[in-house]
Amino acid sequence: MQEPEVMPFGIPEKDGYVLTWVRKDKLGDLINEPIDKDIKLMPWACKVVGCSAPTLKKKLFRYRDALDMDKGGCVRYSTGSGSPWKFSAPEFRDFVSKHKKEFMKSEEL
Known part of the structure; x- marks a missing residue:
């Protein structure tokens, strides 16, 4: 071979x-x-939450004030085409577990 x-x-x-x-x-x-093993991308976050990317994006925009890295959160929001969503893995998991009731709801928020 x-x-x-x-x-x-x-x-x-x-x-x-x-x-x-x-x-x-x-x-x-x-x-x-990613260079930093604790930084993950959208497919990983979809698996953590258990939903599709469009559904997860709707949920993330609802919590933007708490999650935005520019405001001390754990999510780097995409700034446009070609700009990936990035997640600080440990912090994002903690946030989802604290707000699991909201994240487990259907698409309609």
């Missing part, structure tokens, strides 16, 4: 980066994985 192709990742000694080799089949994981 042939080894998967490896691709260079990084720029040698430019702006703090170094050149390294990454297996081609692992490159996507590396790019999509």
